[in-house]
Amino acid sequence: MAEIILRIGVLAARDLAAADRDGFSDPYAVIRVAKKKYETAVIKKCLNPVWNSSFDIKLSQTNVPQHIIITVWDEDRFGRDFLGEITIPIKQIFARNNGGLNDGQPRAFDDPANQPSAYTLQKRTANNVVKGDIILKFGIIDDKNRSLEDLWHIWEHLCSCVVTR
Numbered sequence: 001m002a003e004i005i006l007r008i009g010v011l012a013a014r015d016l017a018a019a020d021r022d023g024f025s026d027p028y029a030v031i032r033v034a035k036k037k038y039e040t041a042v043i044k045k046c047l048n049p050v051w052n053s054s055f056d057i058k059l060s061q062t063n064v065p066q067h068i069i070i071t072v073w074d075e076d077r078f079g080r081d082f083l084g085e086i087t088i089p090i091k092q093i094f095a096r097n098n099g100g101l102n103d104g105q106p107r108a109f110d111d112p113a114n115q116p117s118a119y120t121l122q123k124r125t126a127n128n129v130v131k132g133d134i135i136l137k138f139g140i141i142d143d144k145n146r147s148l149e150d151l152w153h154i155w156e157h158l159c160s161c162v163v164t165r
Contacts, residue, residue: 002154003060006093007109008033008068009137010040011116012050016132019074019081020045026075027083029134033057034065042075047132054109056141061161065090072121072134084121084130091159093138105148106155109139 010029019025024045031038036057043049067089074081094106107114116137123130140151 002157003058004106004151004154004158005141006057006059007054007139007141008038008057009054009109009116009139010051010070011135011137012048012052013072013121013132013134014048014118016047016049016072016083016121017129018047019083019129020076025081025083027072028075029053030071030073031055032069032071034063059158061158064158064161066162068093070119070134070136072132082124082128082130084128084132084134085124086119086122086134088119090162094155105152106140107148108151109137109141111139114139 008031010031013027013029016025016027022045025047026042026044027046027049028042029040029051038055040051040053043051067087069085069087071085072083074083114137116135118133118135121130121132121134140155142151146154
C-alpha cells in the first residue's frame with residue numbers, strides 16, 4: 001500500500017487581531033486533519049507569534065482527507081476567541097510551494113526550494129473580527145530514499161483516494 005508522510009510546518013502568524021483588553025492576543029493554532037487534531041504552543045501577549053512547530057501526518061490510500069483546516073485562537077482564562085481560519089484542499093497544498101512555480105509537485109520538507117507561504121486568515125461568520133496571515137510550509141518526509149518522481153506518483157495516487165466523508 002502506498003504511504004507518504006506529510007509534514008505541516010506552522011511557522012508563524014503576523015498582524016493578528018487584538019482580542020484582549022490590553023491590545024494583544026494569546027494566540028495558538030489548531031490543525032485538523034480528518035479526525036485528528038494538533039496544536040501549537042500558546043504565545044502570550046503577541047500579535048505576531050512565531051511557533052516553528054511541525055506535525056507529521058501519515059497518509060495512505062485509506063486515510064487521505066479532503067482538506068486541512070487550520071484555526072488560530074486567542075487563549076483566555078475561561079474559553080477562547082476566534083482569530084481566523086483557513087481551509088486548504090489536500091490536492092492544493094503544494095500549489096503554492098516555491099511561489100507556485102513547481103506546478104503543485106510535492107517537495108521534501110527540507111528541500112531549500114521548498115519555501116513557506118503566507119495564507120490570509122478567513123472569517124467563519126460575518127461578525128468575526130479577523131485580520132492577518134499564517135505562515136505555513138508543507139513537505140514530504142521520506143525515510144525510504146524514494147526519488148522525487150516516485151513521490152510525485154505516490155502523491156497523485158493518494159490524491160485520487162481522497163475520503164469525502
